Amino acid sequence: MxxxxxxxxxxxxxxxxxxxxxxxxxxxxxxxxxxLWLASISLGQQGRMMKDFGLVAVSLFxxxxxxxxAASLVHKEVExxxxxxxxxxxVGRTQFIWGKFLGLAATMLAVMAGMGLFLFVVDWFVAGxxxxxxxxxxxxxxxxxxxxxxxxxxxxxxxxxxxxxxxxICVFVAGQLSHNVLSLTGLGHGAVLRGLSxxxxxxxxxxxxxxxxxxxxxxxAPDWSQVGLWGGYLAAYIVAVLVLASVIFRRKEF
Amino acid sequence: MTNVTDHxxxxxxxxxxxxxxxVHSGFRRRSREIxxxxxxxxxxxxxxxxxxxxxxxxxxxxxxxLGLMRPTAGTVELNVEGLGEVGYMPENxxxxxxxxxxxxxxxxxxxxxIEAHERRRRVDGLLSDVGLEAAGGTQLRKYSxxxxxxxxxxxxLVNDPKLVLLDxxxxxxxxxxxxxxxxxxxxxxxxxxxxxxxxxxxxxxxELCSRIAIMDRGQVVWQGAVQDALADADGDLEAFFVRTVxx
Numbered sequence: 001m002x003x004x005x006x007x008x009x010x011x012x013x014x015x016x017x018x019x020x021x022x023x024x025x026x027x028x029x030x031x032x033x034x035x036l037w038l039a040s041i042s043l044g045q046q047g048r049m050m051k052d053f054g055l056v057a058v059s060l061f062x063x064x065x066x067x068x069x070a071a072s073l074v075h076k077e078v079e080x081x082x083x084x085x086x087x088x089x090x091v092g093r094t095q096f097i098w099g100k101f102l103g104l105a106a107t108m109l110a111v112m113a114g115m116g117l118f119l120f121v122v123d124w125f126v127a128g129x130x131x132x133x134x135x136x137x138x139x140x141x142x143x144x145x146x147x148x149x150x151x152x153x154x155x156x157x158x159x160x161x162x163x164x165x166x167x168x169i170c171v172f173v174a175g176q177l178s179h180n181v182l183s184l185t186g187l188g189h190g191a192v193l194r195g196l197s198x199x200x201x202x203x204x205x206x207x208x209x210x211x212x213x214x215x216x217x218x219x220x221a222p223d224w225s226q227v228g229l230w231g232g233y234l235a236a237y238i239v240a241v242l243v244l245a246s247v248i249f250r251r252k253e254f
Numbered sequence: 255m256t257n258v259t260d261h262x263x264x265x266x267x268x269x270x271x272x273x274x275x276x277v278h279s280g281f282r283r284r285s286r287e288i289x290x291x292x293x294x295x296x297x298x299x300x301x302x303x304x305x306x307x308x309x310x311x312x313x314x315x316x317x318x319x320l321g322l323m324r325p326t327a328g329t330v331e332l333n334v335e336g337l338g339e340v341g342y343m344p345e346n347x348x349x350x351x352x353x354x355x356x357x358x359x360x361x362x363x364x365x366x367x368i369e370a371h372e373r374r375r376r377v378d379g380l381l382s383d384v385g386l387e388a389a390g391g392t393q394l395r396k397y398s399x400x401x402x403x404x405x406x407x408x409x410x411l412v413n414d415p416k417l418v419l420l421d422x423x424x425x426x427x428x429x430x431x432x433x434x435x436x437x438x439x440x441x442x443x444x445x446x447x448x449x450x451x452x453x454x455x456x457x458x459x460x461e462l463c464s465r466i467a468i469m470d471r472g473q474v475v476w477q478g479a480v481q482d483a484l485a486d487a488d489g490d491l492e493a494f495f496v497r498t499v500x501x
Contacts, residue, residue, distance in 0.1 A: 003364075006364035009364075010361045080348040081348060083322075084320075084322060084342070085344065085347070085406075086365070088320045089337055089365045089413075090337045090365065254317065254322045254323065
């Protein structure tokens with residue numbers, strides 16, 4: 001565990017100091033500020049627009065950071081041969097994968113907390129009262145992004161950094177549509193189509209199940225038991241994906 | 255041909271026997287044999303030079319020894335208790351751009367589960383040993399190639415290893431840097447450490463090594479005491495090397 005934490009701490013330090021990260025976060029904050037203008041031209045819907053647009057910005061820029069950093073994380077170590085230094089020490093491949101994930105998770109926590117807090121304050125300023133839903137929504141976006149990070153790390157153990165990034169984004173998009181795939185199982189009587197739909201539904205993480213943006217903008221309260229259940233499912237999904245990434249990485253030669 | 259001369263009754267630190275490695279590359283998975291039965295024996299306290307032309311299999315041999323690659327056949331015996339007693343510096347080392355030299359060494363020390371107080375003491379000592387005390391707080395992306403080489407050697411020594419493997423430790427260093435690295439290797443020898451290093455700089459090998467092995471096309475074609483090699487070629491290791499590899 002000490003080695004996992006050492007690698008995680010090192011990954012956090014290395015990624016948080018990367019200037020590209022600062023630029024992306026700055027862009028995200030600019031988008032949130034821009035949402036003020038968007039809110040001002042939406043008649044009677046200022047608060048709603050502000051929250052909606054702000055959460056999309058947090059989600060989008062968070063996704064950019066999660067996917068591109070996760071894709072390069074393992075790959076860069078192999079390409080630049082820093083893995084030679086690590087694996088010539090008593091460090092296991094599984095410890096490496098988990099350390100990298102936890103380090104990036106800590107970086108993402110800092111990024112999401114920064115963007116979420118900024119959105120919360122700006123929204124408070126516009127609406128005149130704080131929205132308790134906003135931090136919860138940002139927290140659940142963070143859970144979605146952790147899932148995508150794990151998936152991207154898995155892809156990066158078998159593919160190039162660019163391909164891993166593209167696949168990570170694809171899974172994010174597919175994860176938002178996962179519930180639609182499930183509804184396909186109810187259509188028609190084709191056993192193949194039904195089976196295929198279930199396979200896709202099981203393999204693609206159901207990210208939309210923990211999306212409470214609609215509740216944040218005032219469209220009813222979320223079903224917390226469902227959110228909790230699907231949150232647990234995503235946590236299990238992350239563990240399963242990282243175990244698979246470790247198994248693949250253990251077979252690699254450098 | 256392997257010429258094993260007597261080198262005392264010191265225990266074996268590293269023994270490689272019949273090591274073979276075949277890699278498959280390209281779309282058609284073409285196979286290529288990189289190591290073709292490497293036999294190597296390094297005794298405790300040796301400063302051992304692994305020589306050979308580019309592509310001879312020196313780095314691959316070291317990678318197999320460290321477990322970075324799996325052998326197709328053959329055995330590796332290390333007389334140490336795991337990788338915790340081994341230090342390794344890869345060729346042309348690259349480290350984490352945004353860490354300072356000190357942070358990097360502390361990180362490496364943490365991987366060996368060294369206690370915090372001892373970590374700081376060792377890192378301070380190593381930074382001083384490799385002449386980087388003043389640059390310890392500078393991020394590694396601002397280091398010159400020679401400085402990276404020196405921090406690479408420092409990280410290989412952070413666990414006070416019994417066996418040190420250095421891949422081309424003199425590459426990219428200016429004359430002063432080379433002298434410093436030679437001093438470090440000599441200091442390791444004085445402390446009874448076993449050092450194995452790859453190098454193309456034969457003058458350094460002649461000066462530092464007690465024993466050498468010459469590899470060519472995936473095999474050890476000669477190994478023995480450096481004195482024997484020098485005696486066989488009128489003190490000219492380069493001539494001996496060319497003659498041995500050219501056979």
